[in-house]
Amino acid sequence: MAPEVLAKGVAYDSSADWFSFGCMIYKLLKGHSPFRQHKTKDKHEIDKMTMSMNIELPETMSNEMRTVLEGLLQRDVDKRLGCMGRLAEEVKEHPYFKEIDWKQVYLLKLTPPLIPPRGEVNAADAFDIGNFDEDDTKGIKLTEADQELYKNFPIVISERWQQEITESIFDTVNLETDRIEQKRRAKFKQNNIYDDEKTSDLILQGQLKKNTGTFGFSWQIRYTKLYPNRLELHYEKGDKDPEVYTMERIEHIDSKECKGQKTITIHLKGGNEPRLMLSPQDEVSWIEWKKALYDTLVASQQHLTVSEKASKIYGADVSSATSTNVNSNQQSSAGNHHNSSSSGGNISTVKKNNVAAAALQD
Known part of the structure; x- marks a missing residue:
């Protein structure tokens, strides 16, 4: 900064910029500011040097370079280059800049020496x-x-x-x-809602916003958990049973942007709720959730197709076993708000898997 800027209670104008310009030229030439000769990093010490220290210019500098720096770094504003009445013309006419075509500079036509x-x-x-x-x-x-x-x-x-x-x-x-x-x-x-559930078949969990549709686009926070056979939406306070949507109820899933928000729309079969609209917190979560939901739905539909085929061929009531397993899981969720894969239908699940495997081999 120029001395007049550092001085307390002293008014200054754009003349201080010419001093800063001189400091910039010096730093480009020497790699450090003219008032950091001793490599000090103390700001107050640098300010003190700016106010009192005489600049030492190397003898290797050309006479034109020395005079332009001495002119720009004058402490006395009235003697400073660019501050003696003709402003920028004084600097432009200095011998150091004699080879510069200022019109080309103004038109941005000059090629910089370093790109x-x-x-x-x-x-x-x-x-x-x-x-x-x-x-x-x-x-x-x-x-x-x-x-x-x-x-x-x-x-x-x-x-x-x-x-x-x-x-x-x-x-x-x-x-x-x-x-x-x-x-x-x-x-x-x-509220016993959040749990890593490392030992369960939980696929993905996180905080999403659900469109309640009460007043147009009205959103409420839900802590959401995705399992292979269902989607659970837990209330923030944990004072109500979670909303549970089985994969059998989901018809298809699409995603789009509504009024500036990335949304995932889950279209449901039957019931009083034709669709479920969710909005993740950010675009990364949006991509993660829509992929997880889509992949889970596809896997569930493929599993149901195999189960139906096995039922037709072998007469096994696989769909009933699947429903029993899902209902058992839902009852566990509603009872304590802590959801993991229910073990109530393990025997039926083993039977279902054996029958499904036989159907595939057939």
Whole structure:
């Protein structure tokens, strides 16, 4: 920063930018700012050097380079290059820039001497660049005249910039999301709803929003569990029995976007509820849930087809055994709100699997 910016209670204008321009040229040439000669990282020490230290320019620099840096880095604003009445023309006419065609610069026709690789951000983090001390900036007020200088500046948000921003905030957002998710899981666990159920046949579980349809698109939170033969929707407070939808009731599944929300629509056979509309928290969950639901439905339909074939060939009442197993599971869910695969129909399930296997071999 220019000395007048660092000085307390001293007014300054765009003349400070010419000092910053000199610092930038110096850093491009030497790899560090002109006031970090001793590799100090203490901000207050650097500010002190800016206010008092004389800049040491290497003898290897050309005379034109030395004079342009000395002119731009003048502490006295009235003697600073670009601040003596003719503004930018003073800088443009300096011998150091004599080979520059400023008209070509204005038209963006010059080829830069260095073109960085695409997809690579060779710069400081965006948050580090914009992380100014409030004590340095709180007294700055932009006037209408200041804003007028930037009226024709184009605003470009490139993919590289977006990628840098994404990488910068990724960890922060993830930590906050994980914290919220852990809090929700703890709440569900208190109500005996959430359970890893590592020993059960649980396929997928998580928090989804269900469209109640009370007032158009009205959503309520449900903790959802998907099993090979059913879908369970648990109430957040755990004060009601879960809603259970068997795979036999599901006709087909589709997914789409409704009013800005990714949704999964489950079309049901018969009953008072013709369809069930769910909305996951994000697009990743949306993709995961719709695939899991579709795959589970297909597997269930194939299983029922084999069971029906076995029933016709061998006369085994496989569908009855399947219903017994599902009903047993539903009763277990309604009893304690803690759902896992019921063992009540294990004997029937073994019989069903044996008959189904025989049907396939046939």
